[in-house]
Amino acid sequence: MTQQATKPEDEKLTREQEHENRRLAALAMGGSKKLETRRAKGELNARERIALLLDPGTFRESGLFVTSSVPGDRDKTPADGKITGSGQIDNRRASVIAYDFTVKGSSSSPTSNKKMSHFKELVVKTGQPLIYLSESTGVRMPDAMGGSGMGSANGKTRFLRQRESPWVSAAFGYCFGSAAWHTMASDFAVFRKGAVLAVSSPNLVARATGQQVDPQELGGWKMHSEVTGFADAVASSDEEAVELIRRFLSYLPSHNGETAPLAPVPTGSGDRADEIRSIVPEERTKTYDVRKVIELVVDTGSMFPIKARYGKSLVTALARIGGQSVGIIANNPMFKGGALDGAACDKATSFLVMCDSYNIPIIHLVDQPGFLIGLEAERNKVAGKIINWMNALSLVTVPKIAVTMRKNYGQALINMGGGGTADSTAGWWSSEVSFMDPTSAVSVVHGVDKETDPELYELRLAEMNKGTTAYDTAQVFGFEQVIDPAETREYILGALSDHYRARSNGVGEHLLRTWPTSF
Amino acid sequence: MAETINADMGANVWKILVKEGDQVEEDQVFLILEAMKMEIPVMAEDAGTVGRIHVAEGDVVASGQPLLDFEEE
Numbered sequence: 074m075t076q077q078a079t080k081p082e083d084e085k086l087t088r089e090q091e092h093e094n095r096r097l098a099a100l101a102m103g104g105s106k107k108l109e110t111r112r113a114k115g116e117l118n119a120r121e122r123i124a125l126l127l128d129p130g131t132f133r134e135s136g137l138f139v140t141s142s143v144p145g146d147r148d149k150t151p152a153d154g155k156i157t158g159s160g161q162i163d164n165r166r167a168s169v170i171a172y173d174f175t176v177k178g179s180s181s182s183p184t185s186n187k188k189m190s191h192f193k194e195l196v197v198k199t200g201q202p203l204i205y206l207s208e209s210t211g212v213r214m215p216d217a218m219g220g221s222g223m224g225s226a227n228g229k230t231r232f233l234r235q236r237e238s239p240w241v242s243a244a245f246g247y248c249f250g251s252a253a254w255h256t257m258a259s260d261f262a263v264f265r266k267g268a269v270l271a272v273s274s275p276n277l278v279a280r281a282t283g284q285q286v287d288p289q290e291l292g293g294w295k296m297h298s299e300v301t302g303f304a305d306a307v308a309s310s311d312e313e314a315v316e317l318i319r320r321f322l323s324y325l326p327s328h329n330g331e332t333a334p335l336a337p338v339p340t341g342s343g344d345r346a347d348e349i350r351s352i353v354p355e356e357r358t359k360t361y362d363v364r365k366v367i368e369l370v371v372d373t374g375s376m377f378p379i380k381a382r383y384g385k386s387l388v389t390a391l392a393r394i395g396g397q398s399v400g401i402i403a404n405n406p407m408f409k410g411g412a413l414d415g416a417a418c419d420k421a422t423s424f425l426v427m428c429d430s431y432n433i434p435i436i437h438l439v440d441q442p443g444f445l446i447g448l449e450a451e452r453n454k455v456a457g458k459i460i461n462w463m464n465a466l467s468l469v470t471v472p473k474i475a476v477t478m479r480k481n482y483g484q485a486l487i488n489m490g491g492g493g494t495a496d497s498t499a500g501w502w503s504s505e506v507s508f509m510d511p512t513s514a515v516s517v518v519h520g521v522d523k524e525t526d527p528e529l530y531e532l533r534l535a536e537m538n539k540g541t542t543a544y545d546t547a548q549v550f551g552f553e554q555v556i557d558p559a560e561t562r563e564y565i566l567g568a569l570s571d572h573y574r575a576r577s578n579g580v581g582e583h584l585l586r587t588w589p590t591s592f
Numbered sequence: 593m594a595e596t597i598n599a600d601m602g603a604n605v606w607k608i609l610v611k612e613g614d615q616v617e618e619d620q621v622f623l624i625l626e627a628m629k630m631e632i633p634v635m636a637e638d639a640g641t642v643g644r645i646h647v648a649e650g651d652v653v654a655s656g657q658p659l660l661d662f663e664e665e
Contacts (some may be wrong), residue, residue, distance in 0.1 A: 300639045351622025409601050442628040445600055449655055510629040 077109075087430040101135045103175025111175070116245070117311040119156050119171040119179075122206045125315045126169060131160035136188045139380050141177075150176055155186040157192055159201070162319055165327050165334075166199065168192045171206040172252055176211030181251045182217075189251070190228050197237045200328030204318060205242040205259065210274070211250025230294060233259050236430040236586040238328040241321060244268040244294070244304075256488040257303065258590045261321045261379075262306040262425050264294035265314045302383035302416060303591065324391040324398045329586070330434045332579040339373040346370075346559040350487060353440070353558065355503050357480045357510075360406040363388055363438065366478070367401055370394070370438070370562045376401075379424060380541070385406070385409075387444075389424040390432060391433070391579030395566050400428035403438035412445040412486050418458035419592040421488070425465045426588045432580050434472040434572070437490035437564055440479040452507035462488050467587065469583040472496050472572035476561055477504045477543070491551070497568035500543035500552040511537035594643065595641040597634060603627035607625050608649055610660075612615060614642045625653070640664040 086094070101118070102108060108118055117125070123132055135158045135481050141150035154176035159168045170189050172179035196203040216222060234240070234255060237580035242256040243263045248270040256262045256270055264270070271278075271292030278286050289295065298304035306321075326333045352365050367376050371392035378390045385408035390401045402421055404411040413421075428435050444459060446452070466473070466488065475490025477500040486506065487494055500506070507514070515533045516522050521528045543555045573579060603625035610622050621633040622642065643661030647653060 358629060360630065360632060406630065410632045412601070412626045412628040414601075414629070442630055445601060445628065507630070581644060 082442070083352075088504050088520075094286070095138060095206070097318045099293040101385070102151055102173050103383060105406075107175040118175065119173040119206060121245075122245075122311060122315060123156065123158075123160075124204070125162035125312060126204060126318065127162060127167070128164065130168075132158055133159040133160060135191070136567045139184055141182055141187060141216070142181075142184050143496055143553065146177075150182075150409075153182055153188070154179040155185040157188045159195075159205060162202075162322055165322075166201040167204060167327075167496040168196050168201060168204065169204045172257075174208045174246060175212075175532075177213060178214035178247075179208055179252070180210050182213045186228075186231070186251070190231060193230060199237050200330060202239040202241060202322055202325070202327060205240070205252070206254045206315075207242050207244050207248050207252035207256050208246040208257075209250055209252035210247060210318075211226075211252075228259050229580040232258060234587075234590055236260065236329060236583065237320065238327050239431065241318050243308075243318055245311060245314065247288075248292075249274050250402065260430070261305050261318070261580070262303060263306040263314050263317045263321075264297055265308045265311060266294055268294045270297060270303070273367070298380075302380055302420060304382070305379050306384065309312075322375060324393070324433070329431055330580060334562070335396045336372070336375075336393055338393075338396045339375075342371075342372045343562045346562055349558045349561065353479060355479075357505070362407045363403045363405040363411075363440070364390075365510075366387050366438065367392065367403055370565065371399070371401070379427075379592050380420050384414065386411050386413060387417035387420055389420055391532050391558075394569065397569060398433050399565075399569070400424060400433045400435045401438065402435060402489070404441040409445060412443060413441060413488070414450060415455045415458050418455065418488075421589075422462045422465045423592060425469055426464075426585045429465075429469045429471055429581060429585045430583055432471055434474065434569055435469065435490075437473070437475040437495065438561075439475060439477045439481050439486070439489040439491070441481065441485050441489060443483040443485050444512045456536055459484065459488065465585060466490070466494055468584040468585060470574075472569065474565060474568045474572070475499075476556075476564065477501065477506060478558070478561075479504055480510075481506045482509050496572045497555040498552050499556050499568075500546055501558045502543055502555050503558070504543045504546075505541040506540045506543070506546045506551070507537075511541065579581045594659050594661060596618055596658045597622070599625065599634075599657050599659055601625075601627055601632075601655050602634065602663060603653055605647045605649055605651045605659075606631065608645065608647070610638060610642045610645075612642055612645055616640060621649075623660075625654060636662065638664045 140147045154173050156171040240259040241261045242259040244256050245265045255269050269288045269292045275286045275288045298307050306317050312484045369393050375393040376390050388403045388405050391403050473495040474497045475495035514537045519533045520532050546552045547555050606624045606626040608623045616636045617639050619659050623630045639664045641654050645660045646658045
């Protein structure tokens with residue numbers, strides 16, 4: 074009897090074994106060496122980031138067995154460098170796209186783009202946030218070269234944003250190509266310290282222009298938080314970046330057809346309202362930090378600043394009052410005396426767009442000396458920025474509330490919810506309102522200044538100071554109420570009830586939903 | 593670390609409250625600028641020593657112009 078040549082048993086895999094081997098190969102990502110290098114630097118890998126982001130055990134992966142369509146790369150491209158799927162964040166559905174930098178630098182290929190597009194469409198249909206955990210070298214080479222590469226590069230909806238549901242991105246490391254585009258198209262972008270976001274890498278910049286650039290200078294987290302304002306928040310670690318995303322989403326609805334979830338009101342909220350009077354000096358030339366006032370007005374511990382390092386004369390922050398999400402826009406005299414510059418205008422506009430898109434009422438806390446004027450401001454297009462802000466504010470359909478705290482002058486008064494642009498208005502009993510600071514007005518109208526003719530100056534100043542009190546504004550219904558500073562929270566709670574859009578269950582018209590995602 | 597503190601807006605230098613060589617604490621005010629009818633304090637972000645002061649009271653400074661050098665502790 075001749076012996077038949079048979080394969081040894083261990084080479085013939087069962088269905089179960091083959092499946093398990095393939096699964097493990099995909100889960101191994103770019104291999105233990107690359108994963109270990111990241112760990113040594115204190116960086117999480119893409120799967121660890123997903124595990125932190127989603128509620129435990131809720132991740133349902135889609136496309137685990139995707140690989141590059143280039144035959145030679147199939148074994149080297151687990152999940153094709155993009156790990157995608159859905160799960161839950163605080164018991165609400167959410168989808169996630171995590172860039173796996175250990176697989177070809179998480180560069181984008183036609184197949185990985187298909188995975189991402191699947192979720193961009195899914196979140197629109199189902200109404201859930203989409204979270205990008207971003208880190209990528211950009212488009213994959215040489216796959217994208219040539220006419221056929223570029224010809225199959227895009228889809229009509231790949232960068233279409235109509236803010237049906239929130240997009241959020243964390244920029245962890247190098248973000249070139251789609252990682253940069255998705256971060257720029259998001260409603261909230263957190264930059265981990267060390268992250269770099271740019272159109273091209275420093276290497277390509279050097280080759281194209283001969284310019285040697287430092288990556289941090291080109292597009293570092295500090296540059297984007299302080300110079301461009303593209304960073305909504307900065308995190309010191311991967312863990313903190315993920316936590317900031319979870320926190321941001323807690324203030325937002327899952328989609329624009331509902332309002333944000335109510336949170337319990339921490340005990341003691343509003344109890345220290347009397348302290349507001351000692352924080353804000355009545356003398357209008359003195360500065361203070363408005364963030365201390367906001368903390369006393371909102372639910373304890375609920376203030377969540379957006380773009381805190383940019384356009385600092387204006388504070389924009391999500392917060393809760395009576396458990397309800399609100400967007401705060403407040404002047405901060407601590408920086409530039411509270412004068413509104415171009416950066417503050419852009420910051421205000423983008424914040425209005427977000428609040429209006431996701432049914433979050435807006436509260437203005439006003440104390441400002443006007444727009445920052447001068448050569449630099451005009452060259453930086455401040456006139457255009459002022460009117461973009463004004464147009465956005467006029468298009469907002471969520472409740473708008475405005476409290477004048479101290480002084481309120483000029484066109485900026487209208488941008489800050491005055492002049493009939495807000496639904497509900499109040500002024501502190503000590504506040505003053507005019508077209509400009511009375512001391513400037515004396516010089517402009519009468520050509521008199523303090524130094525040359527002190528007696529006449531004082532006489533004219535007394536005239537200019539007349540008719541600027543809160544009661545003068547209230548007399549023509551410019552303020553509906555004149556209040557004690559300590560009553561600010563109570564007033565806002567009342568105004569939120571008064572202006573709740575009951576006919577649409579608190580859902581606005583979202584006229585700003587197609588406003589550009591950047592500025 | 594030595595650094596130069598610059599004006600973040602065009603302003604008049606209204607009052608200078610420190611001298612070269614002074615030790616200052618965090619949040620101590622170096623000088624007060626005057627712009628937009630506001631008194632805008634320029635403060636130390638950390639404790640340290642005041643180096644050279646580049647401006648005098650009454651000077652007009654442009655945005656980005658050096659005000660003083662500061663050595664953080």
